[in-house]
Amino acid sequence: MAERLTGLVGALRAHGIRIGTGETVDAGRAIEELGLTDRELLREGLAATLLHGNGQRAVFDPVFDLYFPRGVGAPRGGAADREDLRDRLADALAAGDLALLEQLAAEAVDGFGGYGSSPEADGWSAYQTLERIRPQTLLARVRAGVRAHGDDAPFTDRLLDDEIRRRIEVFRRQVGAEARRRVAERRGRDEIARRAVAPSADRVDFLYAGRDRLAELRRTVQPLARKLATRLAARRRRAARGTIDLRRTLRGSLSTGGVPMRPVLRRRRPTRPELVLLCDVSGSVSGFSDFTMLLVQALHDQFSKVRVFAFVNRVDEVTGLLGHGTADPGGLGARIQEQARLTGWHGSSDYGVALGEFDERYGDAVGPRTTVFVLGDARTNMSDPNLAAVRAIARRARRLYWLNPEPRAQWGTGDSAAPAYAGLVGMYECRNARQLGALVSRLLPV
DSSP: OHHHHHHHHHHHHHTTOOOOHHHHHHHHHHHHHHOSSOHHHHHHHHHHHHOSSGGGHHHHHHHHHHHSOSOSSSOSSSOOOHHHHHHHHHHHHHHTOHHHHHHHHHHHHHHHSEESSSTTOSEEOHHHHHHHHOGGGGHHHHHHHHHHTTOOTTOOHHHHHHHHHHHHHHHHHHHHHHHHHHHHHHHOHHHHHHHTSOOOGGGSOGGGOOHHHHHHHHHTHHHHHHHHHHHHHHHHHHHHTOEEOHHHHHHHGGGGTTOOOSOOEEOOOOOOOEEEEEEEOSTTHHHHHHHHHHHHHHTGGGSSEEEEEEESSSEEEOHHHHTTTTTOGGGHHHHHHHHSOOOSSSOSOOHHHHHHHHHHHSGGGOOTTEEEEEESOOBOTTSOOOHHHHHHHHHHSSEEEEEEOSOGGGTTSTTBOHHHHHTTSEEEEOOSHHHHHHHHHHHSOO
């Protein structure tokens, strides 16, 4: 049991969940108190001792299923009949029987999820299982079953359908957990926990995040902004104390025999800096830009002025559009594409033209108190990168940084001009929300 617990903790740590020795000891005591009879009670007990927020449950639950599985091996029984299984599944969904749904998920994976040439299958696939069972097509049958049992009194038709879809989604997750369990028995829990469990939203690459993950990321903007604002405020307080004035400190030490007993600080004049974002909103980069714009908008109180510009191959200011982003974060990208003028005669990104236009039309937005962030993958579609415009912006700005959502290993491949730009400005890999938060807290001016 100690090995299973430490394996669970190690797998969670590999997914970025911080768990200390104290939490691990508490989890061991929880196992002693709760026992192994009620698996769901054990799940909740370990979650309470090991996790620091509900957002980590999406990683914890599938990892828990690997280290504390419902059972071992294949379910006992004959070959599954597809229509019989679908009939029993419809009845279980209508009744909302979670235990029966879990049993049917195991039967479905065993009967329809195996692939390979060996008699016991070389592997198991949740996707293949669900494609053959197709639980989403049972909605009408389950609705009729619920009404036949007289259990739909609290529900309108729409609410009833939503509840049935929720139960179907529970079954889909159970199928996924069963498939991972079967594969883990053959290949090892540690490997499957590392490779087959989806990472938390803040560790998903912006370039590969689907619509659901991006929506989940947008919900984390406000909590992340509060955390970053606290860090920035602390940095600003430390910076306001100033640095040591060596000349005045040495003069003051003459009264104490040359020992600097009372350091004299050079006080800083409190100022709030200005911030400018220049964002590529084309293609897959748009999710990264949208999230960063929303984060900066949530931090706007930390700066005297924030201006945001978007581009594809033309540049337009979208500061006003961003002001409504907190009310409808999911529609920010669509509003920018509809209301801003971002493209010319073609729709592909052109960094050279966009940077040149920004320097020419909006050069007054950048001054000695301004920190400029460029957001984009630096892929120019083989056009001129216009390094002269970058130099001009860098000369006027206090700081100029470039956040690139592509892996560093891909910089300079194909049409990427990242190495050329990185020779002029500080370019940083920023692939997920965790990296973005660390970079923002380190690079934003105080």
